[in-house]
Amino acid sequence: MLYLLLLIYFILSTGVAYLGADRSIGFGKAFLFSILLTPIIGLTIVAHSSKKITYFEIQFHCPRCGYNFTEKHEFCPYCHEKGLAIPLIKETVTTT
Numbered sequence: 804m805l806y807l808l809l810l811i812y813f814i815l816s817t818g819v820a821y822l823g824a825d826r827s828i829g830f831g832k833a834f835l836f837s838i839l840l841t842p843i844i845g846l847t848i849v850a851h852s853s854k855k856i857t858y859f860e861i862q863f864h865c866p867r868c869g870y871n872f873t874e875k876h877e878f879c880p881y882c883h884e885k886g887l888a889i890p891l892i893k894e895t896v897t898t899t
């Protein structure tokens with residue numbers, strides 16, 4: 804019976820942790836709060852935590868020097884100064 808209650812407690816804490824995964828508190832902290840302070844308090848903390856917002860930014864990466872540019876160039880400006888015409892690779896970078 805005790806093991807069943809512990810299992811339910813663990814499952815509830817894991818559920819609260821998954822709810823916290825896309826919030827600023829994160830999965831780990833939400834799980835820790837739920838385990839240590841009961842899932843109900845953990846859920847309250849998760850509910851008061853702000854939602855994580857993900858931004859996508861397009862960058863242009865030089866494979867030679869490793870620089871990233873936010874503006875589009877035909878060739879890498881730094882490598883172009885050295886007489887090399889390195890085309891930039893377009894990348895989508897996620898930031899929070």
Ligand SMILES: [Zn+2]
Pocket residue numbers: 865866867868869870879880881882889
């Ligand atoms: Zn370069």
